[in-house]
Amino acid sequence: MKTIIKFPFVVFFLLLLSCQDKMQVKKTVNVPKYLPYEQLRVPVHSSQPFSLQKPGKIYLKDDLIFINEDLRGIHVFDNSDPSHPVNLGYLDIPGNVDMAVRGDILYADSYVDLVALDISDPANIQEVGRAKKIFPYILPPTGNDYPIDYTKVDETKGVVIGWKVKKVVTDVEITTFPPWYGPYPFLKNTNSFMYSEGMTLYHGSSGGSGTGIGGSMARFTIVKDWLYALTDQDLRVINISDPYHIRKENVVNTNSGMETIFPYDTLLFLGSTMGMWIYSLSDPLYPQFLSNYTHIRSCDPVVVKNDFAYVTLRSGSTCGAEEVNRLDVFDISDPAHIFRRGIYPLQHPYGLSAYDSALYVCDGEYGMKMYDISDPLRLARKKTYSDIRGRDVIAWNDVLIMIGNEGLSQYRIMENGTLELLSFIPVSGTPVE
Numbered sequence: 001m002k003t004i005i006k007f008p009f010v011v012f013f014l015l016l017l018s019c020q021d022k023m024q025v026k027k028t029v030n031v032p033k034y035l036p037y038e039q040l041r042v043p044v045h046s047s048q049p050f051s052l053q054k055p056g057k058i059y060l061k062d063d064l065i066f067i068n069e070d071l072r073g074i075h076v077f078d079n080s081d082p083s084h085p086v087n088l089g090y091l092d093i094p095g096n097v098d099m100a101v102r103g104d105i106l107y108a109d110s111y112v113d114l115v116a117l118d119i120s121d122p123a124n125i126q127e128v129g130r131a132k133k134i135f136p137y138i139l140p141p142t143g144n145d146y147p148i149d150y151t152k153v154d155e156t157k158g159v160v161i162g163w164k165v166k167k168v169v170t171d172v173e174i175t176t177f178p179p180w181y182g183p184y185p186f187l188k189n190t191n192s193f194m195y196s197e198g199m200t201l202y203h204g205s206s207g208g209s210g211t212g213i214g215g216s217m218a219r220f221t222i223v224k225d226w227l228y229a230l231t232d233q234d235l236r237v238i239n240i241s242d243p244y245h246i247r248k249e250n251v252v253n254t255n256s257g258m259e260t261i262f263p264y265d266t267l268l269f270l271g272s273t274m275g276m277w278i279y280s281l282s283d284p285l286y287p288q289f290l291s292n293y294t295h296i297r298s299c300d301p302v303v304v305k306n307d308f309a310y311v312t313l314r315s316g317s318t319c320g321a322e323e324v325n326r327l328d329v330f331d332i333s334d335p336a337h338i339f340r341r342g343i344y345p346l347q348h349p350y351g352l353s354a355y356d357s358a359l360y361v362c363d364g365e366y367g368m369k370m371y372d373i374s375d376p377l378r379l380a381r382k383k384t385y386s387d388i389r390g391r392d393v394i395a396w397n398d399v400l401i402m403i404g405n406e407g408l409s410q411y412r413i414m415e416n417g418t419l420e421l422l423s424f425i426p427v428s429g430t431p432v433e
């Protein structure tokens with residue numbers, strides 16, 4: 001008669017023979033650097049202008065251009081003459097990435113807060129309202145391959161603005177088995193320090209009466225009395241009817257990897273690393289999901305004109321491993337049932353803008369591509385500007401405004417859609433990648 005020893009019993013027997021111990025492990029980790037809340041919330045006001053250093057997003061309102069200084073603040077330019085923009089001043093806003101304007105109020109993120117600024121006098125802008133902790137507490141990228149010591153992350157100390165690399169020694173529990181089982185201990189708690197690439201701070205577009213115009217890489221948009229702010233995995237609905245008393249009214253859960261937002265009519269188009277999502281604003285407080293179109297992982301800004309949506313897909317380390325770089329065209333005449341109608345190869349596209357019968361696409365280091373979209377089912381590439389390299393673009397009122405690592409350029413849009421340089425605001429020093 002055979003004797004059967006069940007596996008759970010063997011495991012139990014081995015555990016009886018094992019012993020618990022600890023060993024010390026040396027690690028190199030990232031520990032947080034904080035900005036205390038009292039310093040974060042020093043009232044924002046105009047200060048002396050200085051040159052662009054690390055430009056991020058752009059926003060246009062009437063004769064003003066707002067240029068984000070990534071995670072630091074906003075430059076304000078008088079653009080009444082696009083041939084000679086005038087630097088009016090600078091707004092020191094820690095953690096700023098996005099902005100949007102309604103009337104005379106500029107709304108800007110500041111890490112976890114949303115700040116309202118009176119821009120009626122562009123040379124003397126003042127903070128008039130602030131909503132605290134309206135956005136998620138998000139950690140910035142580390143910029144290296146070392147893990148984050150999450151035991152040192154303490155939200156009560158302030159917002160994390162960076163990291164210090166530090167060598168630490170930590171106790172790790174081990175379980176040692178009898179010699180005949182094998183010489184190697186089984187480490188426990190090996191995830192005491194979690195590896196992380198770091199979450200990028202959410203970075204919008206704007207439409208509607210009295211609002212400005214944002215680029216296609218935007219995560220903020222304003223529709224009437226509502227600011228819609230896109231985070232990595234939700235859509236925040238913020239009541240801005242009274243800029244002195246800003247209120248977060250709703251949070252709509254979305255797919256993860258959300259990147260950009262574009263308003264059109266009563267719809268919101270959300271671009272993500274996995275596709276395009278469409279929401280209805282028939283009830284502005286409760287955006288309703290209508291449809292989506294998924295694709296392989298890639299970065300995905302979107303713009304809309306008439307019954308068609310234009311989407312660029314870009315590969316890269318944060319966007320997706322597969323080499324997919326192209327322009328997709330979607331028929332959105334029925335937003336609940338959308339269809340892809342065209343695919344056009346590109347090399348490494350970023351933002352885009354539609355104006356009249358032209359579509360301008362920033363193809364990174366490969367220049368600006370101009371398409372004739374008179375027939376959205378058969379786009380024709382009309383011109384490639386190899387010397388015009390940028391990340392995002394706004395075309396409006398016969399002027400094209402483009403931001404890139406080298407600075408901000410403005411071009412006159414000629415009758416045939418071609419571009420003529422008007423002005424250039426350079427980055428001071430070496431452009432930041």
